[in-house]
Amino acid sequence: MAMTSFVVDEQDSRDRGGPAQPLLTVNALRKHFPIRGGLLGRVSAHVRAVDGVSFTVAKGETLGIVGESGCGKSTVARLLMRLIVPDAGEQIFDGEAVGEHGGISVKQMRRQVQMVFQDSASSLNPRMPVQNSIAFGPMAFGLPKQEAIAMARELLTKVGLNPALFGARYPHELSGGQKQRVNIARALALQPRMIILDEAVSALDKSVEAQVLNLLQALKRDLNLTYVFISHDLGVVRWISDRVMVMYLGEVVEIGPADEIYNNAKHPYTQALLASRPALDPDMRREEAPVSGDPPNPINPPAGCRFHTRCPAAEPVCAAKAPALRDGSDTGHFAACHLHDPSSGHSQSVRH
Ligand SMILES: Nc1ncnc2c1ncn2[C@@H]1O[C@H](COP(=O)(O)OP(=O)(O)OP(=O)(O)O)[C@@H](O)[C@H]1O
Numbered sequence: 001m002a003m004t005s006f007v008v009d010e011q012d013s014r015d016r017g018g019p020a021q022p023l024l025t026v027n028a029l030r031k032h033f034p035i036r037g038g039l040l041g042r043v044s045a046h047v048r049a050v051d052g053v054s055f056t057v058a059k060g061e062t063l064g065i066v067g068e069s070g071c072g073k074s075t076v077a078r079l080l081m082r083l084i085v086p087d088a089g090e091q092i093f094d095g096e097a098v099g100e101h102g103g104i105s106v107k108q109m110r111r112q113v114q115m116v117f118q119d120s121a122s123s124l125n126p127r128m129p130v131q132n133s134i135a136f137g138p139m140a141f142g143l144p145k146q147e148a149i150a151m152a153r154e155l156l157t158k159v160g161l162n163p164a165l166f167g168a169r170y171p172h173e174l175s176g177g178q179k180q181r182v183n184i185a186r187a188l189a190l191q192p193r194m195i196i197l198d199e200a201v202s203a204l205d206k207s208v209e210a211q212v213l214n215l216l217q218a219l220k221r222d223l224n225l226t227y228v229f230i231s232h233d234l235g236v237v238r239w240i241s242d243r244v245m246v247m248y249l250g251e252v253v254e255i256g257p258a259d260e261i262y263n264n265a266k267h268p269y270t271q272a273l274l275a276s277r278p279a280l281d282p283d284m285r286r287e288e289a290p291v292s293g294d295p296p297n298p299i300n301p302p303a304g305c306r307f308h309t310r311c312p313a314a315e316p317v318c319a320a321k322a323p324a325l326r327d328g329s330d331t332g333h334f335a336a337c338h339l340h341d342p343s344s345g346h347s348q349s350v351r352h
């Protein structure tokens, strides 16, 4: 795409660390939300939404994030964008720590990381033609209006919308799929290196969803993008992801190559999640929670392995000590489960 480049001259000039250096590294990220109660509104408890999460995202890959509602997926996304401030942890973007102390600032990071949410309507200004919404970010970074609008129209073409037809339309004149295409164009306008997609296609009809997913794949190839793709839809995550991270109650319980996770899940939680996947036939779809029983309260999560209260293989050791993420087979497939740690003391633990 011969798009005006106002943020940088060359995509590659930003790739200082080379292809082997992860684009994103997150270490021990934590966010506990205070809960206020009582007459004085004092903090009475904390929701442990994200509780020591670590992972990497390689350049050019798509990392999928799955897990039941409330496990902390969106909180991770909002932390990565610094829409909320982490309590603890480290975020390294292409080798540079994000924050006030050296490395790159939050503002510099945000130029390189964009986010697309599920709620396509509310993220666009209803009183602005969509091409102006797309041009807004570049203008905020100093691009003259005329150039920014021209760029917005190029981007509309890029996401499959004819600018002559759609550029001057308002969000309410677009379908859900078209609005999501505009949101993707808007995310691309700052020429990011990474896009975080939080349930970005979840509200769309299946056929429209497939088209937008294909668009995302094509854009990723053309523009050298890296994705973090969050969805409750395990099928979609499998289709789009190179690696998949499974979260449970604010923690990572398993992470690895998508094929490994789907064909050879190690964690009983992942196995249960996959086993209860809704059938492709809509008549066969079930509405109940994916794993039997409700997840425990994240204000007071179970001791040891947080899944032990619902796990068919739980033994006393599971309540006594928290399992660490381990890769017993050296295939980049990590699980946090005593069953997969030969030294854990679990009677059924296996060596890989
Ligand atoms: N601002 C907040 N204040 C208090 N608690 C919060 C806040 N935001 C999120 N939470 C809580 O943090 C936990 C994680 O929420 P989060 O939205 O990250 O989950 P999620 O995995 O994205 O769920 P879903 O699949 O429903 O989108 C939940 O228990 C949620 O209620």
Ligand SMILES: [Mg+2]
Pocket: 073, 074, 075
């Ligand atoms: Mg969410």
